[in-house]
Amino acid sequence: MKLTTDVTQPLEERVARIESILARIASGDFTQRIPLDENDEDALTTIEVGINFMAQDLHDLFAANMAQQAKLLAQRQEIEDGLKLLAMKQATITALSTPVIQVWQDVLCLPLVGSIDAARATEMTERVIAAVDRAKPHGMIIDITGINQMDEACASALVGTARAVRLLGCEVVISGVSPLVAQTLVGLGADFGAIATHRTLWDGLRHFIDGRRGQSVPAVERRRSRI
């Protein structure tokens, strides 16, 4: 195979063209190809074709990388969207897990279901205090019928919430205390102090109904005097 003698393009021109194309490929333009003259077929042609194959490979690899990058970005977006949705659902679940509802005139109720961890205890206390501050009720029933497990942290959270509510001038009653839970609370040494406890929610509600029948001073005025 000859290097070049009787070809249509001088060797210098072809080398300069190779240099120029290589510079453009090096700068990231992988679509560049060395044009091949129909009349040139020598050792340099092998190099020119080799460079073209290299540029082709770089182009394909770059395209594959870009496609992969786009795929990863899409996956990341999908994960971020999923996390946002999860956070929204978590917020909804948190709100639903500590609902404060009015069960009678001037009486609110916080029905607790499931288990109470530190995060839920904090959320519970904050929501109850906010509700009491907003509605200024006479009484608050914390119903623990749905609490499936009573441990020290749970009992402590319960006592803490009840005391905080009392400090706002609201009478607190804990209802739904089953014999098993009562036994556990005693075992844990939970001190409910002056907080009344009842076996059922109905008993807790009746506590306020009976109290209202017996009182002579309107509830609002009594609350004011306590504060």
Added chain:
Amino acid sequence: MTNVLRPPRGNLDGVEVRGEVLAGTVDAMGSYRARALVILERLGVTSVRAGQWYPLAALLTTFEKIEDAAGARAMRRVGATVASTAVWPDGIDSLEAALSSIDVAYHMNHRRNGRELFDGATGQIVEGGIGHDVFLPAKPGERTALYICGSFYPDQFDLGMAEVLANKFKPAGADKVTVEIDASKPIRASGGATTTYVIRW
């Protein structure tokens, strides 16, 4: 208007080529054979075996890449090598017979969705939407014939084949036969439905 010679370019779904043809074509790539095998491997064709069928799209992509890097001449040479090394059946003794037989061979060696496109019992082509190659012989007294290709194969590949066959089966009295693409008409490489080759002697 639907062109019966050339199906839409994108209509390669389910079109396959015989392993024998794929292997022969890859061998015909000469110094680019190794490169062609690498390209095919990247396209999922890891081994080529006789008796097996392979996606035609993989072979066409390989052709495109070889032509992109090594130029039109390289692709023409592949077509020429395929035509030179092919074993021609008895009875093929003229340019018309040779170029007319290519369409039959094209349909015998390709299939769509598992359906073969040549009925051996009747000796007829089964229409499979893969295009056709047609030879139009010279009119009496003229020395120009036309070969119109509507197959999926590259223009330069068919040009190389036609050049070899035109010189192998020269018309009576012809000294030298030339084949060139009719540039006045649309060609497949530029999106045309067919490519017309003018054969002169």
